[in-house]
Amino acid sequence: MMLIMSKIKFRVPGIGLYVIHRAVKPALYVTLLCLSMTKMSSAQPGDVVAAIRGTIPFIDSAYRAFAVEHHSPGLAYALVYRGQLLHAGTFGYTDVEQQVPVTEKSVFRIASMTKSFVAAAILQLRDAGKLRLDDPVEQYIPAFKQQPVPTDDAPAITIRHLLTHTSGMPEDDPWGDRLLDMDAETFYGLMKEGFSFSNTPGATYEYSNTPYALLGEIIRNVTGQPFDAYIDQHILRPLGMNDTYWEYTQVPEALLAKGYRWLRGAHVRETMVGHGVYGAMGGMLTTLGDFAKYMALHQQAWPARNGADVQPLKRSSLREMQAPWVFNTLAEYNGSLTSFAYGYALRWTRDAAQVTTVGHTGGLPGFGSNWMMLPDYDIGLVCFSNITYAPAAAINTYLATEIVRRAALTPRKNPVSPVLERRKQQLLQFLPAWEHAENSTAFSVNFFQDNPIDVLRETSKTVFDAAGAIVQVREFIPENNLRGTFIIECAKRNVEVFFSLSPEPTPRIQQFSLKVID
Structure with a gap:
């Protein structure tokens, strides 16, 4: 519908x-x-x-x-x-x-x-260990076996297929909208004869109501209600x-x-x-x-x-x-x-x-x-x-x-993880000259291989020459726990700094960029 x-x-x-x-x-x-x-x-x-x-x-x-x-x-x-x-x-x-x-x-x-x-009921039963989303539907509805799917290479239709409208069943709004009151005997009679399929299961999305009638029957058969x-x-x-x-x-x-x-x-x-x-x-x-x-x-x-x-x-x-x-x-x-x-x-x-x-x-x-x-x-x-x-x-x-x-609403802000804030403060110690940065443990093993120190110094000098002297540093804006940006306010223009951290047990700076912004 x-x-x-x-x-x-x-x-x-x-x-x-x-x-x-x-x-x-x-x-x-x-x-x-x-x-x-x-x-x-x-x-x-x-x-x-x-x-x-x-x-x-x-x-x-x-x-x-x-x-x-x-x-x-x-x-x-x-x-x-x-x-x-x-x-x-x-x-x-x-x-x-x-x-x-x-x-x-x-x-x-x-x-x-x-x-x-x-x-939600299906996921509740999954969380309780009473079913798995990738279980075949016929495991819970034996009458669903041997449905006439379009191709013989089709996978078994699973609970997940039903949830996501990828079972191969057709869009059926005009028909289904008038059949809310169908009884179980009639429904199982249709199932025994074999439903018509518009697509091979798992191949594509097509909104369909019948899969949710099947999910209702799975709930009944798993719970007894x-x-x-x-x-x-x-x-x-x-x-x-x-x-x-x-x-x-x-x-x-x-x-x-x-x-x-x-x-x-x-x-x-x-x-x-x-x-x-x-x-x-x-x-x-x-x-x-x-x-x-x-x-x-x-x-x-x-x-x-x-x-x-x-x-x-x-x-x-x-x-x-x-x-x-x-x-x-x-x-x-x-x-x-x-x-x-x-x-x-x-x-x-x-x-x-x-x-x-x-x-x-x-x-x-x-x-x-x-x-x-x-x-x-x-x-x-x-x-x-x-x-x-x-x-x-x-x-x-x-x-x-x-x-x-x-209402001038803004998206909810992600919290700044402690490791992001710590790496930010360490990075600021090296900007803009990058003195002794190669000896720091703040950077991952790939960092200076990907970003030669002379290139970092040259790039930083160009950026900060255009932006002017550093005035203040704004708060970190995280994308997630291991990456984000912050703004350095300068005398003439601002500088946006981005970095991301590695997946190591102790995350280190693996990627870095900076650019002048208005």
Whole structure:
């Protein structure tokens, strides 16, 4: 149930026309056509929360405009920062006929946003030693043996293939979106006859819903519990997600968002589908408050650190879910070439400015949703709507960018490791003349072979002659524990210094460069 649109438009007050174009299926790229722009002011460094809160009126206005543009009867949305629900907003109706307003307690079907809960359950079982991701599916579902794959050199289909949409199964949104309530007998009947495959397993990425129905059956066969019961007990309840459901008939009628389609200028009610095997790929129903708790779980996985781990899933496993396991495409996205990839039930993007997003879209007849977080900025957005296939990813993508810009947010800084700081201080002792540097233990065995001392002296003299006398040295900006840069402020210009350390037990400087910057 991946949203694929050829062109999506909506107008944002004070900004203009926002257009989404399809690039290479299934990725999207966005172009913002600014008809008018307001001047942004920089946020105070010590008041990030206040700066983010300052964007809320704009956020509310943009979501409202989006709902009107796409004829969504109702909309619910939330902003989460560092695991805290900073703002939630609602618009319109959960029930058009009865004019029931959307509230923060309204329960929406979230479609394929369900998938990451199934993936989390699989990783939880992996962490407990009950399965391995590279085990063949038939080890846990014997009926899956001898599927009619396209070529006889295909590998065995594994759990990892199912997680990453590389099983060779076809994109099946139109078919699968109407079959959430398929029972196990029917599903196993299809399996016995043999599924149709569009690709050789392991050869390429193609988004498909059936693999997640299979993952649900693996959970059942490993634990002895239906997948929904297992997820309830081991993920939802530990997170306090007590207003989350699998069967729409269990939701209090006054809280249930009904789904609609816009047809011939009017809202037409979509029939709600019950829960079944395909519920593992898109059947969950939840509230803003509950889903914010799940977003908070994913946010607190960063940065990697020492200290007690979290429940119900380890930080390392959460980061594993979010990682770009399978490349999808490279496309123009908001004026920048952007890589698109898929993790374990989470979509990953990174643009040329190194801004990373993680999240997932959900779409069913009657509903459209998306959640998205920027791990390096600690912000996340979620949007639920009750109109068929509403392009919620479009508005979330746009607003995430705008929040960063308007609140003047900067990426989370990596801590400077002690060895980096120590090597920095040692390096400064030798700049710019490099006197007696060859005798220092700060450098790895290759360093002076790659950088002859006379060349180092000549290069440094040229750089510092252009920059002038050293005035002060700024703090280190690490890329990781073993590499990074710092700036030396000089009388005329500044000098950027880069170095990286070797993988030895005692890391030493293996690579070095410096350049004059403005």
